[in-house]
Amino acid sequence: MPDYSWPDAEHRALIGKRISRVDSPFKVSGRAKYTYDYHAPEMLFGKVVRSPYAKAKIVSIDTSAAEKLPGVKAVQIIQKPGASVQWAGDDIVAVAAVDESTAEDAARLIMVKYQPLPYEVSDAEPPAGAGESAGPMSGDDIDDAIGNQLPDRQFVEYLQQHGVSFKVEEDDLKEWKGDGLSEAVIDAIRKAQYHEVKGGGHSPYQKAAAQTMGEPDKAFSEADVVSEGVYGSPVITHCCLEPHGSVSEWPSKDQLFVHMSTQGVSGIAGQMAEPLGVPAANVRVHQDNMGGGFGSKFSPDRWGIAAAQLSKKAGGKGVRIMLERDAELEVAGCRPSAYARVKVAAKKDGTITGWQSQSWGTGGPGGGGMPPIPYVFSIPNRHLEHTAIRNNIGPARAWRAPNHPQAAVITMGALDDLAAKLNMDPVELWLKNLDIAGPRKENYREELGIASELMGWKDKWRSRGQNVSGNIARGLGLSIHTWGGRGHASDCDFSIYPDRSVDIKLATQDIGTGTRTTIVIVAAETLGLPIEAINLSIGDTQYPPSGGSGGSTTPGGVSSSTRRGAVDAREALFEKVAPALNAKPEELECVDGMVRVKGDSSRSLTWKQACAKLGAMPITVRGKNPDRTKPPDLTNSGVGGVGMADVEVDMETGVVKVKKMVAVQDCGLIIDLKMAESSCYGALIMGISYALFEEKVMDRTTGRMLNPNMEFYRLAGLSDIPELVVHMMTGKGYDERGVIGLGEPPVISPGAAIANAVANAIGARVSFLPLTPDRVLAALQQKAGA
């Protein structure tokens, strides 16, 4: 059986080195093509009419004037009269015209009448004793849930738990099926228990079952110290620079060709097939480059389906719908908020003994779940309550390390306040409690030591509020985090041709995380070739399927499938070459552009000579991850990391400046050290952005987002970036774990670390991100009044 395992450190020519991205030269010269850059022949331009109301019923739609406008080629109603709109900016009608200006004019001519309904856009703390909606579902509730795109699993669970308040008719079911409801949900409605309707309106609050472990009451009554506080993060958006969208065209009546900005090329065809009534095999999806997704680009979305429908109506001509910036921010991505009132119990020496939290937050119409608190530390005695707020701010999407940054802000904030109450250095408190920090505890110990060195923590750290000079307060803060990151399923076709060329094809995607570079490094390493010798094609459903790029699963997935494909292809080549070298296939190796007898340069062929032995036919093998029949596993799960921040706060203006950040991170075997470090630098910067600036601000008066642009939805700029220090854990104890993804973990800690550093600087807790001047000044004022 071939040996797939990763080469050890002495036998790595490329893996783990600092190598420049292979696609950078295309990106720096404007040659890299994105979905937004694709121009189909005689392409039509699509625009979407969006709801101005956060909640409404559509009364009527009149598209006649738009249809008569010269240049308009197709109109597609996305939500029919009678449908319920659940957030402002929701898609109602799409139109395609010969140019963008005409499409805009046509969209303005479409008359939609709405019946506005009461809405909720706040995610403020639920009032004590607030009612909640946990009753049976009415027909309207089901309509709402369809409008909300409530995930099937939640839908079915709710129906099983709470039943329905009406007699189910087959006609209703047929209609819901027509609305796109899945068989699983239809079946759950059919089988749902009938309950009498309770009186009263709906409450936006949904309480999760309380969780209790150990003996929290005892822990608190026996505690030496109890620390209390409120912590949280607001709803933020993804703000992808390339907006969501696609260009769809029908080369023939039943063949759909889609260019889409997506994180999951292989998963799109299946999602488009059913609503468009075309076999998934007839849907080709293509993407060369993608301008940012961060978790928000896995679905074709309603506007993607609409573009394909418009194209069909327009005789198959390509139709482009790329979201405008305001729509991108209003409807195409939001990270759920999470807030909590927390109490922590501890012994005098800093040992944490108890945790109590009442948390709340919103993920839009679906409500959303509790973040994983207490985070990293499994505090033995705990009691947790969570209330999800279902409101009309737009649906939540996964945002880089879903729920972890929010959990870190809450947990690390609470522990930092505890350390302050004990007058303890937080590094000491964290180290003291590592026994309950899960399987990565020894990594954390090592990483905390390195991070402290790099930050100069011992020299710089002062007790809260003790490092003030004039108006300027300085402070340090820290946080630790964890993530899975095991490789997803991935197939690749790996070929070696008689003319010496090497070709890899797989339908993965490079979303800016260096996937192309990862693949060619692994292939070149395995065949002893330079990376330029590898031809790689990705981003098209004509190639073998590979998983979506979410949850840091791509590096493990594609590096494993590539390694397996490369090893199998190499073994097949050895079979053909061995007779020419008077050796057995298993005695051969690929080194420095040669195939030779192991360790013997005198019995070798150049790569070109070796490939010529193939005769006329190439070798093509399928590399697969996972392949449970072939040990060992090349990818793994579970990483640890530390983030530290050094900040300066102007106590007169409330402005926070980050002066230095440190990230120390492990992620198993690193394929490209330069890209791994970049991933961490980028995560620190994104962390500064969400810690200081980002918030989706909702207006209670209009139900709309107040800042759907890049002036008032602020991202950190170059001038906000301080000294950044990144240290990757490599070598023994890390490399042999295999490849683990890195996209999510380093973005988790920065927000919590910066919030803690601000508390350390000013001697007061600013409860909620972003740490804007008004919040900082309010915290200072509260401290002065206390």
Add this chain to the structure above:
Amino acid sequence: MQEHDPRKDNLKETNPEGSGVSRREFLKISSISAAAVPLMGTRMVEAAGDPVKVYGPGKVPVELVVNDKKYQLQIEPRVTLLDAMRDHLEITGAKRVCDRAECGACTVILDGKAVYACSVLAIEAQGKPITTIESLMQDDELHPIQQAFVDNDGSQCGFCTSGFVLATKAFLDKYPNPIAEEIRRGMSGNLCRCGTYHGIQLAIAQVARKGA
């Protein structure tokens, strides 16, 4: 509307060859021209007490010189330079992101100055040399700034990258030996979501040391 607007004098001074119409002014004027006799091409109307050259309504001939190449277009006067290049000339290196002069992804060099192409009307860019990211490579060789971006990993998803590279060029042309603080200030007109600023800072420092 009868008051004298000093900003217009500025416009006339700085754009003697142009229409004297900014995107904002255009919106104001378009409501006047809609009532005028619809003729193709340009003509003069009185707006806010001054004679102003007006284009449209409907498509008008526009000539742009992009990367030393002349292009003839028939487009509506409301089309921005960015959309004219991207959708009509298929020159797509400049990206449409915020579409209102906030992020810099559409940066081009117009008449020697870095501008946001999303906020310049195509009609206004006539008669001036337009340099886009596509022209920076010479004989298949990356420009030193581009090479520095590659060496220092100054791009991730890459959607902001062309804007940053051109902004860097315009910045270094003006300040060849910047100190770190000057880089921070001078490059604050462009935004990145992936967080590539660290690599970009190193890239600019590398070029500044070596000279571009």
